[in-house]
Amino acid sequence: xxxxxxxxxxxxxxxxxxxxxxxxxxxxxxxxxxxxxxxxxxxxxxxxxxxxxxxxxxxxxxxxxxxxxxxxxxxxxxxxxxxxxxxxxxxxxxxxxxxxxxxxxxxxxxxxxxxxxxxxxxxxxxxxxxxxxxxxxxxxxxxxxxxxxxxxxxxxxxxxxxxxxxxxxxxxxxxxxxxxxxxxxxxxxxxxxxxxxxxxxxxxxxxxxxxxxxxxxxxxxxxxxxxxxxxxxxxxxxxxxxxxxxxxxxxxxxxxxxxxxxxxxxxxxxxxxxx
Amino acid sequence: xxxxxxxxxxxxxxxxxxxxxxxxxxxxxxxxxxxxxxxxxxxxxxxxxxxxxxxxxxxxxxxxxxxxxxxxxxxxxxxxxxxxxxxxxxxxxxxxxxxxxxxxxxxxxxxxxxxxxxxxxxxxxxxxxxxxxxxxxxxxxxxxxxxxxxxxxxxxxxxxxxxxxxxxxxxxxxxxx
Numbered sequence: 001x002x003x004x005x006x007x008x009x010x011x012x013x014x015x016x017x018x019x020x021x022x023x024x025x026x027x028x029x030x031x032x033x034x035x036x037x038x039x040x041x042x043x044x045x046x047x048x049x050x051x052x053x054x055x056x057x058x059x060x061x062x063x064x065x066x067x068x069x070x071x072x073x074x075x076x077x078x079x080x081x082x083x084x085x086x087x088x089x090x091x092x093x094x095x096x097x098x099x100x101x102x103x104x105x106x107x108x109x110x111x112x113x114x115x116x117x118x119x120x121x122x123x124x125x126x127x128x129x130x131x132x133x134x135x136x137x138x139x140x141x142x143x144x145x146x147x148x149x150x151x152x153x154x155x156x157x158x159x160x161x162x163x164x165x166x167x168x169x170x171x172x173x174x175x176x177x178x179x180x181x182x183x184x185x186x187x188x189x190x191x192x193x194x195x196x197x198x199x200x201x202x203x204x205x206x207x208x209x210x211x212x213x214x215x216x217x218x219x220x221x222x223x224x225x226x227x228x229x230x231x232x233x234x235x236x237x238x239x240x241x242x243x244x245x246x247x248x249x250x251x252x253x254x255x256x257x258x259x260x261x262x263x264x265x266x267x268x269x270x271x272x273x274x275x
Numbered sequence: 276x277x278x279x280x281x282x283x284x285x286x287x288x289x290x291x292x293x294x295x296x297x298x299x300x301x302x303x304x305x306x307x308x309x310x311x312x313x314x315x316x317x318x319x320x321x322x323x324x325x326x327x328x329x330x331x332x333x334x335x336x337x338x339x340x341x342x343x344x345x346x347x348x349x350x351x352x353x354x355x356x357x358x359x360x361x362x363x364x365x366x367x368x369x370x371x372x373x374x375x376x377x378x379x380x381x382x383x384x385x386x387x388x389x390x391x392x393x394x395x396x397x398x399x400x401x402x403x404x405x406x407x408x409x410x411x412x413x414x415x416x417x418x419x420x421x422x423x424x425x426x427x428x429x430x431x432x433x434x435x436x437x438x439x440x441x442x443x444x445x446x447x448x449x450x451x452x
Contacts, residue, residue: 006324009324009325009328010328010358013325013328013332013354014354016332017332017335017347017350017351017354020332020336020347020350021346021347021350024339024346024347025346033340036337036340037340037341040288040292040337043292044292044295044296045296047292047293047296047297048296048297048300050297051296051297051298051299051300051301052300054300054301055300055301055302058302059302118295118296118341119295119296119299119300119341120299120300120306134341134343162343164343167341169343262300
């Protein structure tokens with residue numbers, strides 16, 4: 001008797017699950033799903049933020065030992081950058097004056113929309129080693145696959161690979177499946193084009209660089225602008241290793257992102273401006 | 276009655292949020308912890324089979340809303356895992372000892388992961404999801420971490436539940452002299 005009751009119970013639950021899936025695909029559940037996302041996303045943002053703080057604290061504890069040597073290197077770099085900065089400021093002022101004289105208008109046809117990171121994917125992203133994040137805006141805000149995503153400093157961190165109505169999935173630049181058209185800012189404003197792709201969720205690899213191009217460690221890698229939805233000149237990272245084998249047609253370079261992709265909480269998505 | 280339903284609903288939302296927003300950002304290893312599964316197994320142990328199934332539906336539904344996998348994968352995986360866990364609990368791990376519960380969470384974790392990646396692999400064959408390397412090195416590393424943290428959580432929760440409730444304590448019948 002008890003067994004029959006349990007069996008009936010199981011059938012009832014199977015029916016409930018079947019009904020939920022059926023109603024979801026008929027889009028009847030859409031208003032309920034939207035309401036749930038609307039209600040629980042603020043809490044998800046808060047919880048994600050707490051998790052990020054915890055992760056940062058753990059990482060800081062681990063990194064403390066290496067901190068001294070890093071500080072020394074950074075001091076040297078800071079001096080160098082201060083000199084470069086003053087030169088660039090002068091150039092910027094000159095550029096501004098020239099633009100005014102030529103009545104040059106900025107060709108920036110892009111909009112920037114802020115979005116909060118709510119998750120790194122539940123259990124389905126574990127094979128990607130957390131190299132994707134989920135943000136709280138989607139198709140309703142005009143997001144679609146291919147749009148570039150920036151961090152708070154304006155460096156590119158990835159691009160949208162899938163958008164639902166209220167949420168979007170962003171693959172980070174260190175994700176193996178995330179490819180971006182890029183170019184290397186070499187000396188004398190020489191630009192070398194190629195494609196960057198994530199490597200093992202840790203670094204970025206740049207491929208298809210012609211052997212004739214001269215690249216070196218510490219060169220900055222930026223977006224090339226060859227992708228219609230991603231403007232040129234957004235910083236991806238800097239070269240840490242060059243793999244130049246004369247037997248190969250192309251050179252390869254290992255690129256390291258300049259920012260910690262583990263601490264993303266707010267991002268901005270670049271979308272083409274509506275004309 | 277209504278208060279109990281409301282309380283369960285709130286706890287389901289909190290469990291899903293912890294799994295979805297908190298655990299996913301934790302450092303490597305800990306991010307594999309399957310809090311939702313641990314919650315379902317503990318509910319199965321301290322409450323009832325049907326409550327655990329309602330939890331499986333609730334948690335599965337919420338995770339499916341935020342997932343980019345086809346809708347229903349989490350629902351189905353949690354549901355079948357609870358069915359398997361209940362079968363094991365009723366037929367094999369009947370003594371309600373700590374070792375039984377650890378064995379139960381171990382087998383449930385394996386069951387959940389194989390079901391989950393079976394679904395992903397199945398959907399990948401039909402081109403619904405992008406190709407992922409199922410059963411590769413990363414899969415085994417993640418599974419090991421997940422089992423470790425799930426067992427650890429059940430170990431702690433067993434003593435917590437024992438401290439606050441009589442439900443998991445063995446019952447001895449005394450013969451009257």
